[in-house]
Amino acid sequence: MSTNRRAFIGQASLAAAGIVAARVPRVEAAPSFDLVIRGGTVLDGTGAPAFRADLGLVGDRVAALGEIAPEQGRRVVDATGLHVSPGFVDIHTHSDPDVLAHPGCDSRARQGVTTELAGHCGGSAAPLAGIGVAERREEWRRDGIEADWTDVASYLGRVEKAGLSVNHALLVGHGTLRSNAVGDVDRPLAAEELRAVARALEEALDQGAFGLSTGLEYVPGRYTPPSEIAELARLVARRGGLYASHIRNEEARLLEAVAEAIEVGRQSGVRVEIAHLKAAGESNWAKQGAALDLVESARRDGVGVMADAYPYTAYSTTLTTFMEGWAREGGTQAILARFRDPEARARIRREVEAQVRVDPGSWERVVVSRVKTEKNRPVAVGRSLVAIGAGWGLDPVDAYLRLLEEEETAVSFIGHAMSPENVERVLRHPLVMVGSDGSSMAPVGEAAKSRPHPRSYGTFPRVLGFYARERGLFGLETAVRKMTSLPADQIGLADRGRVARGKKADLVVFDAARVRDTATFEDPHRYPEGIVHVLVNGVPVVEMGAHTGARPGRALRKA
Numbered sequence: 001m002s003t004n005r006r007a008f009i010g011q012a013s014l015a016a017a018g019i020v021a022a023r024v025p026r027v028e029a030a031p032s033f034d035l036v037i038r039g040g041t042v043l044d045g046t047g048a049p050a051f052r053a054d055l056g057l058v059g060d061r062v063a064a065l066g067e068i069a070p071e072q073g074r075r076v077v078d079a080t081g082l083h084v085s086p087g088f089v090d091i092h093t094h095s096d097p098d099v100l101a102h103p104g105c106d107s108r109a110r111q112g113v114t115t116e117l118a119g120h121c122g123g124s125a126a127p128l129a130g131i132g133v134a135e136r137r138e139e140w141r142r143d144g145i146e147a148d149w150t151d152v153a154s155y156l157g158r159v160e161k162a163g164l165s166v167n168h169a170l171l172v173g174h175g176t177l178r179s180n181a182v183g184d185v186d187r188p189l190a191a192e193e194l195r196a197v198a199r200a201l202e203e204a205l206d207q208g209a210f211g212l213s214t215g216l217e218y219v220p221g222r223y224t225p226p227s228e229i230a231e232l233a234r235l236v237a238r239r240g241g242l243y244a245s246h247i248r249n250e251e252a253r254l255l256e257a258v259a260e261a262i263e264v265g266r267q268s269g270v271r272v273e274i275a276h277l278k279a280a281g282e283s284n285w286a287k288q289g290a291a292l293d294l295v296e297s298a299r300r301d302g303v304g305v306m307a308d309a310y311p312y313t314a315y316s317t318t319l320t321t322f323m324e325g326w327a328r329e330g331g332t333q334a335i336l337a338r339f340r341d342p343e344a345r346a347r348i349r350r351e352v353e354a355q356v357r358v359d360p361g362s363w364e365r366v367v368v369s370r371v372k373t374e375k376n377r378p379v380a381v382g383r384s385l386v387a388i389g390a391g392w393g394l395d396p397v398d399a400y401l402r403l404l405e406e407e408e409t410a411v412s413f414i415g416h417a418m419s420p421e422n423v424e425r426v427l428r429h430p431l432v433m434v435g436s437d438g439s440s441m442a443p444v445g446e447a448a449k450s451r452p453h454p455r456s457y458g459t460f461p462r463v464l465g466f467y468a469r470e471r472g473l474f475g476l477e478t479a480v481r482k483m484t485s486l487p488a489d490q491i492g493l494a495d496r497g498r499v500a501r502g503k504k505a506d507l508v509v510f511d512a513a514r515v516r517d518t519a520t521f522e523d524p525h526r527y528p529e530g531i532v533h534v535l536v537n538g539v540p541v542v543e544m545g546a547h548t549g550a551r552p553g554r555a556l557r558k559a
C-alpha cells in the first residue's frame with residue numbers, strides 16, 4: 001500500500017501537467033483499493049483543465065489518483081469515455097424534512113447530487129418548538145412524516161436513523177426561530193424577545209447547523225427590520241457560519257434588496273449567499289445587470305458575498321406570496337378570517353391583482369403546482385389561474401381567493417417570470433453557483449400527485465447539457481466548479497467538492513456528450529440522462545443510471 005501511494009502523482013501536479021502518466025506497479029498480491037474507477041477524464045472541481053486519471057478508493061475516501069490496474073481494486077467501475085467529477089453540492093434546497101419521506105433522495109441522487117444544504121428561505125424543519133408547532137406537525141403528517149424531533153440535534157439524529165442516499169446539511173431558518181418565539185407578528189421584537197431568538201440560533205449552530213437563512217419576502221421575514229438581522233448575523237459570523245438570504249424583493253425593489261443582503265455581510269463579516277438571484281417580472285428584467293454589479297463591487301470591497309441560481313425561467317413558491325404583509329399576519333386561521341370579511345377581502349383582491357401585474361406579469365403565468373385537497377387536484381394542478389377561473393366561471397383573482405380558501409392557504413405555484421437572457425447572464429457570472437431551490441422527492445406518494453418545478457429533478461444535468469454543451473455558456477470545468485468546490489467552500493465543507501487524494505469519495509461519472517435534463521414543467525417527475533454512476537462516501541448510489549438502493553448519506557454537522 002505505501003509503495004503504491006508513493007508511485008502516484010499528486011492531483012495538483014497532474015492537473016498542472018494536464019496529463020497522467022504515473023507508472024504504477026502492475027502486479028499486486030492483493031487489491032489495494034475497495035473500488036477503482038478506471039479510464040475516466042477527471043474534472044477535479046477547481047476549474048482546472050480536465051485530465052486523464054484512474055481513482056482508487058479506500059473506505060469513504062479517494063486514496064489515489066493515477067494509473068491504476070484493474071486488479072488493484074476489489075471492485076472496478078469502467079469510466080472509459082466518461083467524465084469523473086466531485087459529487088454535486090446543492091447549496092440551496094428545501095429537502096428538510098422531505099428526505100424523511102423520500103430517504104432514497106431519488107430526484108437528487110439521479111442528478112449526481114451527493115450533498116444537499118437544506119433549511120433555506122427562512123424556514124427549516126428544526127427547531128420544532130414553541131408557537132405553531134402543531135400546525136407544522138399536521139402539515140408534515142400529510143406527507144407521511146411523523147415530526148418527533150425538537151431541536152437541530154434531534155432532527156439530524158432522525159435523519160441519521162432514517163438513513164439517506166445523499167448527505168444532508170442544514171441551515172436554521174430565521175423565520176422558523178422568530179415564529180417559534182413570538183408567532184407571526186408584524187412588529188419589531190422587544191429586546192428580550194430578540195435575545196430568545198438569538199439564544200435559539202446559537203443553540204442550533206452549536207448543534208451542527210451551517211448557518212442562518214432568511215426569507216425576507218415571506219412571513220415573518222418581511223416583518224423583520226434589518227437591525228434584527230444584523231444582530232443575528234453577528235452570531236453567525238462569530239461561528240464561521242453562512243448567511244443565506246431570500247432577499248426582501250426580487251422585482252421592483254431588487255437592487256435595494258441585494259444591497260440590504262450585502263450590508264449584512266459588510267457589517268457583520270459573515271459570508272453571504274444571495275438565494276436564487278433573479279429579476280422577476282418583465283418590467284424588472286433590465287435590473288439584472290445592476291444587481292450583479294452590486295455583488296461584484298461588494299466582493300471587491302472584501303464582503304464574502306456570492307449568489308446561487310437555478311437554470312430555469314420560472315420560480316416556484318406559495319400562492320400567498322402575492323398578498324401584502326398585513327393580510328398574512330397571524331397564520332392560516334387569521335388569513336382565512338380576512339377572506340370572510342368583505343372589506344378585507346376587497347382590499348386583498350385589489351392588492352393581489354396589482355402584484356401579479358408586476359410579477360410574474362399576468363395570471364396566465366401563474367400555474368398551480370400543488371394543492372392539498374383531492375377535490376381541487378384535477379381542477380387546479382398544472383393549470384394557470386386563468387384556466388382555473390374559466391372552469392369556475394370566475395375572474396382569475398377570484399379563483400385565486402377561492403382556491404386559497406378551500407385549500408386553507410396551502411397552495412404552491414410556478415411563476416413564469418424571468419427572461420432567458422438574464423438566466424444565462426446570472427449563471428455565467430463568476431460569483432454565481434448552481435443551487436436547485438428544489439427538494440428530494442420521487443414520483444411516489446403525495447409528491448406524485450403534484451406537478452412541481454422541474455428543478456428538483458433536472459437542475460445539474462440541465463447546466464451541463466443545455467447551458468454548457470448546447471448553449472456554450474462555459475466549459476465543463478467551470479460548470480462543474482459552480483456545482484462543487486464553489487458551494488462546498490461557501491458552506492464550509494472542507495472535505496467535499498473536490499476530487500483529490502484524502503477527500504471524501506462523493507463522485508459523479510457522467511457522459512458529457514449525452515447528459516441532459518428531461519424533466520419539464522408539463523412532466524416534471526422525470527430523471528435525467530447521462531448521469532451514469534454516483535458514489536456517496538465511497539458507496540455507489542447510482543450504477544449504470546439506476547438507483548442501487550444504497551443509503552450511505554450522512555447528516556453533516558458544522559465542526
Ligand SMILES: [Zn+2]
Nearest residue numbers: 121246275276
Ligand atoms: Zn427562496
